[in-house]
Amino acid sequence: MSIYITGVGVISAIGLNVEENYQSLRNKKTGIEPINYFPSTKNILVGEVKLSSDDLIAQLNVTAPISRTSLLGLAAAKEAWEGNQHDASIRTGIISSTSVGGMDNSEQYYKQRLESDTPDISLITTHDSGTTTERIATALGISGYINTLSTACSSGANAIMLGARLIEQNRLDRVLVGGSDSFTNFTEEGFRSLMIYSDDWVKPFDENRNGLNLGEGGGFILLENEKSLNITNNKKLAALGGWANTADAYHQTASSPDGKGATLAISNALKIGNINPSEVSYVNAHGTGTPNNDLSESVALKNVFKEKVPPFSSTKSYTGHTLAASGAIEAVYSVLALQHNVIFPNLNYSTPITDTELVPEVNLNESHEVNVVLSNSFGFGGNNSTVIFKKA
Amino acid sequence: MYINACSTISHQNSFQNENWINELVPLDIKSELITPDYKEFIAPAALRRMSKIIRMSLACSKDCIQQSGTETPDAIIVGTGLGCLADTEKFLNNTLTLTGLIPPTSFIQSTHNTIAGQISLELKNHNYNITHTQNSLSFEHALIDAILCLNEEDSNVLVGAADEAIPLLDELAKQFGLDEITHKLTSGASFFMLSNNKTEASKAQLVDSYTVGLNNSSPGDIIDDFLKRNGLTIGDIDNVLSNTFGTVSEFEIMDTFNATPVKPIDECSGYYFTNSAFGMHLGVEMLAQNSSKRILLYNTLNNSNIGLTLLQSLEA
Numbered sequence: 001m002s003i004y005i006t007g008v009g010v011i012s013a014i015g016l017n018v019e020e021n022y023q024s025l026r027n028k029k030t031g032i033e034p035i036n037y038f039p040s041t042k043n044i045l046v047g048e049v050k051l052s053s054d055d056l057i058a059q060l061n062v063t064a065p066i067s068r069t070s071l072l073g074l075a076a077a078k079e080a081w082e083g084n085q086h087d088a089s090i091r092t093g094i095i096s097s098t099s100v101g102g103m104d105n106s107e108q109y110y111k112q113r114l115e116s117d118t119p120d121i122s123l124i125t126t127h128d129s130g131t132t133t134e135r136i137a138t139a140l141g142i143s144g145y146i147n148t149l150s151t152a153c154s155s156g157a158n159a160i161m162l163g164a165r166l167i168e169q170n171r172l173d174r175v176l177v178g179g180s181d182s183f184t185n186f187t188e189e190g191f192r193s194l195m196i197y198s199d200d201w202v203k204p205f206d207e208n209r210n211g212l213n214l215g216e217g218g219g220f221i222l223l224e225n226e227k228s229l230n231i232t233n234n235k236k237l238a239a240l241g242g243w244a245n246t247a248d249a250y251h252q253t254a255s256s257p258d259g260k261g262a263t264l265a266i267s268n269a270l271k272i273g274n275i276n277p278s279e280v281s282y283v284n285a286h287g288t289g290t291p292n293n294d295l296s297e298s299v300a301l302k303n304v305f306k307e308k309v310p311p312f313s314s315t316k317s318y319t320g321h322t323l324a325a326s327g328a329i330e331a332v333y334s335v336l337a338l339q340h341n342v343i344f345p346n347l348n349y350s351t352p353i354t355d356t357e358l359v360p361e362v363n364l365n366e367s368h369e370v371n372v373v374l375s376n377s378f379g380f381g382g383n384n385s386t387v388i389f390k391k392a
Numbered sequence: 393m394y395i396n397a398c399s400t401i402s403h404q405n406s407f408q409n410e411n412w413i414n415e416l417v418p419l420d421i422k423s424e425l426i427t428p429d430y431k432e433f434i435a436p437a438a439l440r441r442m443s444k445i446i447r448m449s450l451a452c453s454k455d456c457i458q459q460s461g462t463e464t465p466d467a468i469i470v471g472t473g474l475g476c477l478a479d480t481e482k483f484l485n486n487t488l489t490l491t492g493l494i495p496p497t498s499f500i501q502s503t504h505n506t507i508a509g510q511i512s513l514e515l516k517n518h519n520y521n522i523t524h525t526q527n528s529l530s531f532e533h534a535l536i537d538a539i540l541c542l543n544e545e546d547s548n549v550l551v552g553a554a555d556e557a558i559p560l561l562d563e564l565a566k567q568f569g570l571d572e573i574t575h576k577l578t579s580g581a582s583f584f585m586l587s588n589n590k591t592e593a594s595k596a597q598l599v600d601s602y603t604v605g606l607n608n609s610s611p612g613d614i615i616d617d618f619l620k621r622n623g624l625t626i627g628d629i630d631n632v633l634s635n636t637f638g639t640v641s642e643f644e645i646m647d648t649f650n651a652t653p654v655k656p657i658d659e660c661s662g663y664y665f666t667n668s669a670f671g672m673h674l675g676v677e678m679l680a681q682n683s684s685k686r687i688l689l690y691n692t693l694n695n696s697n698i699g700l701t702l703l704q705s706l707e708a
Contacts, residue, residue, distance in 0.1 A: 099503060101525075110484050121567055128474055128665075129504070130527035137606055146605030147533045150475065150504035150525045158522060165540050189487040190499035247468070247512035247521040253500050264518055380500065381509020383521055 003164050004392055006234035007222030009079025009178075010332040011072055012319045013047035013215050017079055022336050025344045026364055030318050032201060032213050038183055045201060046183055047215025047320025053104075062139060067102030067126040068216070070135040072325070073180030076218035077136050081176060086141055090173045090228045093145030095163050096133040096220075097155030097179035099324040099379075102126035104182045132180075145172055152379035153286075154245070155179050156219060156327030157387050161243040163223050173228040178220030178328035187323065188214055194253065196290045202321075204287035204314035205294050205360045207351040212288045215320025219328030221335065236392035238335045241372055242273020248382030254292050259300030261384035262376065266304045269374070269386035280310045280388075281370040282343045284330045285360070286378045287314020288321050293378060298356035310374075313361045317347035327377035327385065334373040334389045341370045393542050394594040394706075397459035397585035398673045399452035399552075401426060403578065403662055406673070408455060413677040418659040421575045434514075441497060442510075443478040445556035448581035449507045450514055453550060457515070460585035460593050466546035467520035468511050471534030471553040473527050473665020475504035481558055507554060520546075526605070531582075531669040532691060532699035535601040538586050552583030553666035578662035582669035584676075590706070596679040599702040607698050612648045615690070618700045626652055630684035633657050633671045636692045654690075668699055679705040 011017070013031025014024035024031065032047045049072060056071040057064055060078070073096055086092065105123040112119035126132070133148040145166070149158045156179035163177035181187075191197040191212060198211035224234060246268060248261025255262065270277060286297055294314075301309045315333050316322075322329055337343060346360035377385045400406040403423045405415050417423065430439055433451040442450070449470070457463060483498040500506070505523040512521050520541065524533040531553035538551040556579040565574045586598060602618050619625055632654045661670040668691040675687040685708045691699030 107484060107487070110481075111488055114488055121564065124564065128527055129525045130473070130530070133526070134606060143606040143608055144604055147524060147526045147529075147603075150523050151508075151521075152503045152505055162522075162537065165544075169540055169543055171536075171540075185487055186484060189494055190483065190496070190502075193494045193496035193499055245520050245522065247509070247518050249512045249516050249518050252506070252509060252513065261518060379505070380503050381505045381521070382512065383505055383509065 001168055003167050003240045004224050004236045005221050005238045005335055006224050007080040008332045008335050009076040009220045010329050011049055011075040012217035012329055014318045028345055030347055032320050045213045049216055065122040065126050066135055067132055068104045068182035069098050069101055069180050070132045072182055072218035074136045074139050077176055077220040080220040080222045081140055087231055090231055092142060093172045093175045094137050094142050095147045095159040095177045096136060097149040097159040097324045098129050098132050099152050099181050100184055101129035101132045103184045103186050107184055107186050151383040153323050154377040154379035154383045154385040155324035157377035157385035158245055160331055160387050164240050167225050174224045176220055176222050179324040180218030181323040181325050183214055183216040201348050202289035202317055203348040204289045204317050204346055206349045207353050209289045209294055211290055213320040215322040217322045217325045217329055219325055219332050221331050238338045238389050239392045241275055241388035241390035242269040243387045244268030245385045248384055250382055253380050255296035259296045261382050262297055262300035263303040265384040265386040269388050273388050277305050280372050280374050282337055282373045283310050283312035284334050284375040285312050285314045286376040287316055298353055298358045302356060309358055311343050311361045313344055313346035315344055330375050334375045337370050337373050338391055342366050393598045394587045394590050395584055395596050395598055395676050396587045396591055396593045397456035398676050399455035400582040400670055400673045401448045402580045402670055404660055413674055416660045419576050419662050425579055443476060444579055445476055445554050446510055449554045452581050452583035453511045456583045456585045462548045462585055465548045465550040467541045467549045468508050469522050469534045469537050469551040470508040471524045471530035471666055472504055473530045473555050476502050476506050477556055477558045528665050528693040529603045529697050529699050531666040532601050532603045542588050547588050549586045551586055553669035554581035555664040555666050573663050576662045578664055580664050580670055582673045594706055596676045597704045599704055601701040604698045607696055611698060614698055622702055629686050629688045631655055631687045632690050633675050634690045635667050635671055675703045679703060
């Protein structure tokens with residue numbers, strides 16, 4: 001059964017909508033800058049969405065208290081949903097994903113608790129991840145199948161996969177899938193405690209990479225089956241080509257040096273989609289810029305593609321690592337690559353990783369037809385996901 | 393789909409005791425969560441670092457592996473409403489009170505998928521590994537995913553749910569005026585081995601599970617439709633297990649189910665987002681002991697979200 005992508009939406013450090021993101025990617029314009037919107041006295045580099053939460057609340061016409069994670073998710077979901085109508089004969093659902101849910105508000109609550117006897121209790125009501133998604137569903141008028149996945153940095157990819165499987169097994173006809181995460185002090189301190197937060201601009205796949213920059217944002221895509229398309233008449237932007245999730249089962253946070261879980265995810269996704277490795281036009285890599293991930297991912301790419309690794313790049317050099325949102329944001333970028341026959345450049349790269357010698361795409365490449373894009377997302381707990389997108 | 397193992401840690405004597413459903417005692421202010429000998433399931437060095445939610449989940453998972461004889465499940469699926477709260481709170485407090493480098497352990501263990509991730513690590517399992525977190529419907533969403541897996545190529549799926557309470561929850565419940573549940577907010581874990589294969593370990597069958605979030609129609613209609621899709625009517629159901637007696641009026645539930653007896657589970661499970669998983673284990677044991685043929689689990693812990701799970705006996 002074919003599953004089509006008929007809507008895309010994204011908000012990130014490089015733009016408030018799909019078009020702005022596309023132009024930044026084309027023009028090698030990173031959104032990672034010294035922290036500015038988030039209240040902080042630190043001097044760190046972050047891929048912030050260039051709007052305050054108050055501005056987002058006003059633009060999206062919602063009421064506080066609401067987490068920034070919900071706001072970013074809603075902005076992207078709204079763009080992907082734009083123009084669609086509710087119809088009782090189309091079983092419609094939403095699957096979002098987040099790693100820390102309403103932590104942006106929760107950490108404010110805890111801070112207030114330490115400082116005063118009367119913390120604002122409403123701040124903690126947005127904590128749980130399920131509520132994050134319900135706020136998005138409410139704003140779009142979706143009821144029924146409403147779900148949230150949380151598998152750290154692979155969450156967004158897993159939401160896409162679950163949506164596809166629910167359509168395949170005839171439980172849904174149309175489903176909005178994606179994810180969002182806001183920047184928080186909690187996650188920044190977390191990656192710093194693991195000593196993988198870079199104080200320099202992130203350098204994915206470079207021999208001298210020294211960690212990630214956090215980002216924030218939201219990404220959503222709308223999936224539909226033929227039955228739904230017959231009613232909505234939506235334009236097919238792309239189709240899903242395959243998907244897989246595997247467990248590395250190596251370490252709670254680190255990836256295995258032999259890239260076992262990642263290799264399995266990539267090869268299983270190709271197998272499920274009945275796609276030959278040589279058909280892959282572009283790999284949108286997970287590429288966080290940590291020494292561990294980029295090596296493990298490079299090894300996995302070589303395991304699967306041998307000497308013929310397709311052109312690849314990490315767009316986290318533009319957005320920063322947006323955690324649960326990353327798989328969803330990069331799904332939108334993958335669709336853009338298919339629509340415009342373009343491969344986006346990897347920023348800040350100069351020297352290949354000694355052990356693997358893989359060289360990412362560093363210039364905007366418009367010289368080839370892009371028919372199949374493979375997108376990787378790997379998370380804590382050894383959670384490895386690959387989603388494949390193809391021309392509709 | 394067959395249920396080939398069940399394992400629950402709760403306030404009841406539910407762990408490795410098939411007779412637990414005949415020894416149910418309602419929770420009171422003094423009752424405590426049972427503590428199995430975790431060293432039987434987890435290496436001491438690892439155990440020391442693990443929060444309650446991880447310990448409970450690992451012990452239940454390994455118990456399910458033993459009961460079913462399935463060493464390598466084809467998928468590991470976990471539902472959790474609030475995830476690893478103890479480690480989340482610990483790291484959060486550390487970021488606010490410590491200066492300089494903070495120990496990473498509680499951050500690593502704070503993510504929701506620490507549970508499923510730790511299970512895959514302990515079992516050296518490379519298969520599908522996922523975590524659902526949709527407040528009161530987290531367990532049902534995990535179950536639906538397990539059903540998808542069993543309809544695909546998988547034969548055996550380890551699926552479960554866990555939640556842990558921290559003192560802040562009681563404090564918040566008081567502030568929100570939820571006095572009747574305050575001392576019943578607690579922790580719990582229930583895991584199951586689902587299989588396409590009937591074995592000597594099989595205890596009952598899972599027929600279907602379904603969720604409606606942000607519901608805007610009549611619960612009676614949703615239940616009728618769900619049963620109809622499975623070729624049944626409410627008259628075919630011997631028992632309904634409900635986790636909502638404390639929060640929805642008795643009349644409202646009785647009216648929906650007409651003559652079918654409704655058994656509340658919340659007074660024995662306590663309140664946590666995934667207590668419907670406790671209900672599923674209870675239902676499976678009722679079916680295994682031949683006291684019913686078909687059981688419907690009716691989850692309306694959160695009034696606007698409905699979870700329905702249909703179980704039947706091996707003979708049905």
